[in-house]
Amino acid sequence: MTGNPIAIREDIRAVVIGTSAGAVQALSAILPPLPADYPLPVMIVVHVPPDRRNALTELFQTRCAMAVREAEDKEPIAPGVIYFAPPDYHLLVESPAFLSLSTDEPVLHSRPSIDVLFESAADAFGEALVGVILTGANQDGAEGLRAVGEAGGLAVVENPVGAAASAMPEAALAAWPEARVMTLEEIGAYLRNLGNKR
Amino acid sequence: MRDDVEDIEIRLLLEALYQRYHYDFRRYAKASVKRRLKQAREQLGYASYSAMQDALLHDPDMLERLLGYLTVQVSEMFRDPSYFKALRETVLPHLKTYPSLKVWVAGCSEGEELYSLAILFREEGLEDRTIFYATDINPDALQAAARGIYPIDRVKLFTENHRRSGGRSSLSNYYTTGYGGAVFDKSLRERVVFSDHSLVTDAVFGEMHLISCRNVLIYFDRDLQDRAIGLFRDSLARKGFLGLGAKESLRFSAHATAFAEFERDEKIYQKREP
Numbered sequence: 001m002t003g004n005p006i007a008i009r010e011d012i013r014a015v016v017i018g019t020s021a022g023a024v025q026a027l028s029a030i031l032p033p034l035p036a037d038y039p040l041p042v043m044i045v046v047h048v049p050p051d052r053r054n055a056l057t058e059l060f061q062t063r064c065a066m067a068v069r070e071a072e073d074k075e076p077i078a079p080g081v082i083y084f085a086p087p088d089y090h091l092l093v094e095s096p097a098f099l100s101l102s103t104d105e106p107v108l109h110s111r112p113s114i115d116v117l118f119e120s121a122a123d124a125f126g127e128a129l130v131g132v133i134l135t136g137a138n139q140d141g142a143e144g145l146r147a148v149g150e151a152g153g154l155a156v157v158e159n160p161v162g163a164a165a166s167a168m169p170e171a172a173l174a175a176w177p178e179a180r181v182m183t184l185e186e187i188g189a190y191l192r193n194l195g196n197k198r
Numbered sequence: 199m200r201d202d203v204e205d206i207e208i209r210l211l212l213e214a215l216y217q218r219y220h221y222d223f224r225r226y227a228k229a230s231v232k233r234r235l236k237q238a239r240e241q242l243g244y245a246s247y248s249a250m251q252d253a254l255l256h257d258p259d260m261l262e263r264l265l266g267y268l269t270v271q272v273s274e275m276f277r278d279p280s281y282f283k284a285l286r287e288t289v290l291p292h293l294k295t296y297p298s299l300k301v302w303v304a305g306c307s308e309g310e311e312l313y314s315l316a317i318l319f320r321e322e323g324l325e326d327r328t329i330f331y332a333t334d335i336n337p338d339a340l341q342a343a344a345r346g347i348y349p350i351d352r353v354k355l356f357t358e359n360h361r362r363s364g365g366r367s368s369l370s371n372y373y374t375t376g377y378g379g380a381v382f383d384k385s386l387r388e389r390v391v392f393s394d395h396s397l398v399t400d401a402v403f404g405e406m407h408l409i410s411c412r413n414v415l416i417y418f419d420r421d422l423q424d425r426a427i428g429l430f431r432d433s434l435a436r437k438g439f440l441g442l443g444a445k446e447s448l449r450f451s452a453h454a455t456a457f458a459e460f461e462r463d464e465k466i467y468q469k470r471e472p
């Protein structure tokens with residue numbers, strides 16, 4: 001798993017990221033270095049309380065070169081944009097062209113749920129997807145990462161040893177042992193390179 | 199390859215549901231339908247969607263079970279309190295100028311939004327002149343709405359939401375506890391007409407002053423959203439109001455120009471003069 005340098009796959013068309021406890025710090029290491037003209041869309045679920053205001057969007061708008069938005073229902077998916085799931089809604093990839101939202105039951109007590117985003121994204125993008133599980137305190141995302149891997153996409157997990165909270169990356173690795181284990185720095189560099197190669 | 203076959207099976211299952219029972223989910227947003235069908239398949243114990251299709255075509259009981267998975271939506275009373283606060287403070291003052299009012303809760307599911315509006319209209323002194331129409335495609339959901347019984351463990355959240363919406367009374371005035379739940383007062387539904395109505399296949403529902411349809415359109419694809427919004431436009435009285443869910447908007451709709459933003463942050467629109 002670790003060790004081998006990871007080949008940059010040029011067929012990748014989208015990135016999905018899931019994280020909970022420790023999310024702000026982890027995302028702050030990864031997202032701000034991505035350039036404004038990053039050629040891929042990035043969809044992110046962070047477990048947040050079901051409050052109406054998405055503080056994450058505002059925070060990362062000030063820190064990132066890429067455009068940062070809270071996803072709207074049936075919003076077209078555009079490269080160079082970071083989409084956060086709104087609090088209290090699931091974020092789904094409807095097709096490679098559109099996002100959608102739902103108020104279906106929470107999954108593992110979470111709405112938005114990482115599994116819901118990852119499974120729908122795997123369905124829409126198949127092998128052209130990178131799924132990244134970062135620090136977090138529950139099992140959400142494990143099934144989703146398995147779906148990404150089974151569809152032929154690239155599964156990446158933050159090294160649980162260095163993660164602020166290890167439960168989420170550990171569960172993801174247990175569900176999909178083939179996942180690449182990387183430090184935050186390596187994940188950041190990998191995502192940047194993914195953008196340079198096209 | 200497996201997923202392609204599954205996609206075909208799902209399309210055929212939805213086609214069977216339509217041809218056999220006239221429930222039309224063919225233009226629902228695919229990602230959510232797929233998720234719900236997967237849950238149904240696993241929990242009902244079918245090996246494939248084709249096997250489910252077979253059961254659906256030959257066993258009418260299967261319809262009820264499947265509809266439960268495809269339609270039932272658990273919501274909250276006064277979900278997004280700021281929406282109800284905006285209705286209270288800026289929409290209802292307009293409605294007070296009418297001698298009689300019609301309100302349509304479209305896709306009412308198990309009734310949380312309906313009871314929220316009935317309580318709001320009572321608190322603001324408008325209930326006596328209002329008829330509420332609560333519609334859904336799922337008969338079981340309509341029956342649950344007509345019973346108005348909710349699990350007691352959810353009432354704390356309802357109470358907090360109601361308070362934050364600017365409620366002028368205590369929510370506990372409107373229910374008694376029993377049957378393992380909070381039983382909402384039947385006087386709240388004396389002015390409610392429950393009706394089977396589909397936003398997908400049915401026609402205009404006339405002369406409404408307020409249509410509240412929250413977190414229903416997100417389950418439709420864009421064409422179907424346009425159909426429903428066109429239906430709302432044609433069902434609204436002159437200068438009538440349309441309230442959508444917090445993350446829904448008319449921005450991507452073909453009918454966007456038929457409406458003016460009335461409370462932009464709360465997704466409350468007003469029909470423009472023709």
